[in-house]
Amino acid sequence: MWPLKWKKREQEYRRERAEFFSAVSLLDRRSFIKVAGMAAGVAAAKTALPPHSFQLVDVVSAAQAQPAFRFAYISDTHLYERQLNERFVKAAMRAVQDVNALNPQPDFVLFGGDLAQLGQVGELDLGKQILSEVKAPIKMMVGEHDWFLDMGDKWKELFGPPNYSFDHKGVHFITLMSVNEKDFWTAKNMTPMQRMLTVAGLDNSAQSRFEVGVEGRNWLKADLAKVPKNRPVVIFSHSPLYKYYEPWNFWTEDADQVQAMLAPFRSVTVIHGHTHQMLTNRIGNIHFHGMLSTAWPWPYAPMGLPKLTVQMDRADPFDEADGTGGGQISVHPGGYVDKHYNLWGRNPVVVSKLYLDSWGKQDAPPAPGFPSY
Amino acid sequence: MNKRYMKVIALMMFAAVSAFALREAFIVEAQQKQEAEAKQEASPLVVQLCDGTSKLEIEGLKEGDVMPPEMARNIAAKMLATVAQEKAKQTSKWTARDRQTWEREQKRLIEEGDKLFHDWKALGGTIGISCDMCHPNASNTHAETYPKFQTQIKKVAALRDMVNWCIENPMKGKPIAADDPRMLALEAYMTAQRKGVPLDPGKH
Numbered sequence: 001m002w003p004l005k006w007k008k009r010e011q012e013y014r015r016e017r018a019e020f021f022s023a024v025s026l027l028d029r030r031s032f033i034k035v036a037g038m039a040a041g042v043a044a045a046k047t048a049l050p051p052h053s054f055q056l057v058d059v060v061s062a063a064q065a066q067p068a069f070r071f072a073y074i075s076d077t078h079l080y081e082r083q084l085n086e087r088f089v090k091a092a093m094r095a096v097q098d099v100n101a102l103n104p105q106p107d108f109v110l111f112g113g114d115l116a117q118l119g120q121v122g123e124l125d126l127g128k129q130i131l132s133e134v135k136a137p138i139k140m141m142v143g144e145h146d147w148f149l150d151m152g153d154k155w156k157e158l159f160g161p162p163n164y165s166f167d168h169k170g171v172h173f174i175t176l177m178s179v180n181e182k183d184f185w186t187a188k189n190m191t192p193m194q195r196m197l198t199v200a201g202l203d204n205s206a207q208s209r210f211e212v213g214v215e216g217r218n219w220l221k222a223d224l225a226k227v228p229k230n231r232p233v234v235i236f237s238h239s240p241l242y243k244y245y246e247p248w249n250f251w252t253e254d255a256d257q258v259q260a261m262l263a264p265f266r267s268v269t270v271i272h273g274h275t276h277q278m279l280t281n282r283i284g285n286i287h288f289h290g291m292l293s294t295a296w297p298w299p300y301a302p303m304g305l306p307k308l309t310v311q312m313d314r315a316d317p318f319d320e321a322d323g324t325g326g327g328q329i330s331v332h333p334g335g336y337v338d339k340h341y342n343l344w345g346r347n348p349v350v351v352s353k354l355y356l357d358s359w360g361k362q363d364a365p366p367a368p369g370f371p372s373y
Numbered sequence: 374m375n376k377r378y379m380k381v382i383a384l385m386m387f388a389a390v391s392a393f394a395l396r397e398a399f400i401v402e403a404q405q406k407q408e409a410e411a412k413q414e415a416s417p418l419v420v421q422l423c424d425g426t427s428k429l430e431i432e433g434l435k436e437g438d439v440m441p442p443e444m445a446r447n448i449a450a451k452m453l454a455t456v457a458q459e460k461a462k463q464t465s466k467w468t469a470r471d472r473q474t475w476e477r478e479q480k481r482l483i484e485e486g487d488k489l490f491h492d493w494k495a496l497g498g499t500i501g502i503s504c505d506m507c508h509p510n511a512s513n514t515h516a517e518t519y520p521k522f523q524t525q526i527k528k529v530a531a532l533r534d535m536v537n538w539c540i541e542n543p544m545k546g547k548p549i550a551a552d553d554p555r556m557l558a559l560e561a562y563m564t565a566q567r568k569g570v571p572l573d574p575g576k577h
Contacts (some may be wrong), residue, residue, distance in 0.1 A: 085500040117501065201491060203509035248509055294505060299513040314513065317535075318525040320543060370577070373515045 004251040067338065069169050072099040072136070074326050075112025075273040076293030078145060081132075082121045087320065088117070089126070091294040095326045096133050098342065106328060107168065112126070112273030112291045113143025113179075113238035115155075118196050124154050139166075143238040143273060144179040144210070144249075149196040152297050155345030163216060164179045165223050171232045171331055174223060177216055178237040178252050179274075181208040202248045202298070208247065209253040210239040217257060224261060231266040232335025240272045242281060242290060245301030250275050262286055267335025277323075278341050278365075280351050281306035287356045289329070290341040297323030300372040312343065321345055422452050425470045479561070486562025489555055496555065499545035504559075507543070513568040518576040532560060 077092040079085075099109050111131060115125035124146065133139055140159040147155065152162065162177035167260040184207055185195040198207050212220065227233065235241065241258055244250040252258070262268045268286045279290030288306075297315045305311075315323030321344040330338040336353040343349065354363040418434035421427070429452055434440065440448070460468075489495050490511065493503040519532040520573050526538065535557055537548035549556055 080501045085502070086499065201505060203505055204491075298507075298509065302512065315507075316525075317507075317539070317543075373513060373518075 029252050066333075068171075068196040069107050070330045071108045071110060072102060072106040072326065072328045073110040073112055073271070073291055074099065074131075074134075074294060075110075075291040076114040076143065076276055076295060077127060077130075078114055078117045078293070078295040079123045079127050080117050081120070081126060085117075086138055088295045089130070091324060092127070092130050092319065092320075093133075094344070095294045096130060100133070100135050103330070105136050107136070109134050109138045110236055110271065110329075111138055111140050112236070112271070113141045114145040114273060114293075115143070116146050117199060118193070119146050119149030119154070121154055124158055139173070139175065139236070141175050141236050141238055141273070142177055143178070144181075144199050145196075147179060148181075148199040149192050161220050165204055169331075170333075171234055171335065172227045173234050173236070174220070175236045176212060176220060176241075176258075178212050178239045178241060178258075178272075179210045179249075180213040180216065181210060184208045205247065207249070209251055210249050211253040212237075212258055213254070217254065217261070220258065222259060224265075225259070227265070229264050230266045232269075232331070233262065233265050234237045234269045234271065234331070234337070235262070236271050238273045240275060240279070240281070241270045241286075242283060242288060242289065242306075243304070244275070244279075244281075244306065245304045248298075248301055249305070250301055259283060259286060269337050271329060271337075271339075278310070278312040278349065278351070279306070280309045280339075280356070282308055282356050282359065287336055287353075289337070289351065292323075292325045292327060292341060292343065294324055294326065308356065310349075311368045311371045312341070312349070313346070314370045314372065317344060420448060420452070422456060424456060424468060424470050425473050427452055427456055479565075482558050482561040483565045485554075486558035486560070486565075489559055490562055493544060493546075496540055496544065497546035497549070498540065500545045502544050504539065504544075511563045514563045514566070514577070516560070516564040516567045517570045517572050518574060521575045521577065530564065536560075 012132070074095040077088060079088050079092060082089050099106065115127035115131075122148070142152065142155050142159075142162040146152070156162065157294070163175065165172065165174040167173070181199065185198070188194075190198065198204050201207075224233075237252070239251050239252045240255075242252060242255045243252070263284060265285065270286060270288045271291065272288065273293075274293045275290045276293035276296065277290060277300060278292070279288070281288035297312075299314075300309075300311055312323065323343065325342045325344040327342045327348075328340040330340070332338070332353055336356070338353055339351045340349070341349045349365045351365055352363045355365070393418055403576050414438070415435040418431040418436055418440070420429050420431060430447065431440065431444075431448065457559055489509075490504040493501060496504075504511075510519050512534075514532075519535070520529050523535075524530070525531045526534075530538075536556065540546045541548055
């Protein structure tokens with residue numbers, strides 16, 4: 001009957017669309033023709049459905065420069081144990097399926113922190129188990145939700161030290177623990193769980209601000225000392241390494257000091273979690289990209305939003321996956337990246353190197369239909 | 374609640390002050406001598422009336438000093454007389470005291486709503502999701518836009534309908550009654566966050 005036919009058509013459309021977008025992100029000269037053909041096919045299939053703008057325009061912009069390599073990310077899964085909340089578990093598993101379906105596979109997968117919701121052993125173990133399904137090598141980053149129950153003991157036992165660096169295809173990668181907080185709990189006689197719940201509340205003003213801290217900055221200084229200034233640097237931090245909105249810790253207290261340490265380098269990119277939204281910033285030589293959460297989207301903060309950020313549409317509360325997802329990062333040969341936001345149930349968005357290079361004058365992502373209230 | 378009112382009444386009567394003064398007179402006298410030097414730079418003793426605005430600095434006494442009973446009675450009588458004079462002049466039946474009550478009760482309700490907003494168990498949630506997880510500081514709850522038509526539920530919804538929708542769906546709990554004190558508190562908290570934002574019912 002009609003609804004059945006419609007469903008079949010829609011499934012076909014979604015399949016083609018998914019194929020199209022995975023091809024776009026992998027584009028080289030030879031496959032350009034193939035993808036363009038596929039786009040035409042999608043356009044033809046679209047006659048019965050509302051029009052989208054994701055065809056040839058996206059192909060052209062993606063064809064502008066060839067990335068040297070690509071990695072994927074999953075971030076902010078906020079897992080409770082399965083018996084309490086299955087939704088977040090399923091969302092994390094969906095993200096794992098997404099990255100495993102990438103063909104060819106990304107060079108590695110970054111996990112962006114906040115694996116657990118309350119840093120509990122069962123949550124972290126479950127997270128490790130889910131992430132063990134990822135086929136590509138995985139790079140772990142810690143978030144405040146993983147840390148403040150036992151101050152990182154379980155996380156470190158499972159995943160190793162929170163600060164580390166590695167070189168990959170000519171790029172120096174650094175994973176930096178940026179969610180330390182000055183002791184607010186001892187004076188208040190808090191139990192470990194009270195401390196954890198305080199930090200877990202985004203709008204809980206009883207906590208301190210995030211910081212890399214003296215120890216972390218010393219570690220970073222020593223690490224950077226070994227890196228030639230013209231080598232591209234990519235930093236993973238859970239909190240944005242700049243100051244966006246203090247009351248929600250969309251903030252790193254010693255960001256200015258960290259930025260000063262990075263200023264001498266030719267190309268620096270920061271990929272951060274915590275903010276659960278499309279977020280773009282540039283400060284001098286540093287490009288900043290936020291990651292999506294698999295669990296839920298945060299609204300944009302009432303002030304301090306970086307000028308270069310093109311907001312994602314307000315999330316539809318009636319669709320529990322809306323505003324969430326994962327994504328990929330294409331690293332260009334000379335450094336800097338294209339950031340792919342794979343929003344579940346929406347058209348993907350690319351925030352390109354060109355957009356940031358040109359301070360937003362070129363290759364701007366599409367404006368939201370419904371920005372924040 | 375009763376305790377709070379009792380405290381206010383006790384203050385107003387000044388009788389407590391007098392009684393205290395009598396009982397402690399001897400100890401206080403000895404202490405006063407010792408502390409006289411230390412208190413030289415302390416602020417003067419201020420007596421406040423229960424209307425919340427009338428204050429009187431007591432000459433010769435410092436903060437923490439206790440008035441002799443006779444003096445306390447005189448000052449109380451003087452202050453009450455002044456207030457009675459002022460009251461005779463005013464055109465409104467509402468006093469600063471009323472205003473204090475309104476503000477206090479509003480604040481209490483908002484604080485209760487704030488607590489509920491951060492407590493999934495108190496709202497009957499079952500999967501660890503509380504309001505603040507998607508709406509820090511009640512952001513994106515935009516109380517000023519209701520009532521409005523919601524395509525997804527095919528009807529005009531009030532803010533409380535959306536609260537119940539959230540309790541039932543993302544929080545996996547049971548809806549609460551429109552006149553449930555918890556609903557009132559949640560509404561107070563959410564609307565307080567949008568204080569000063571122009572009303573815009575129907576905005577999407």
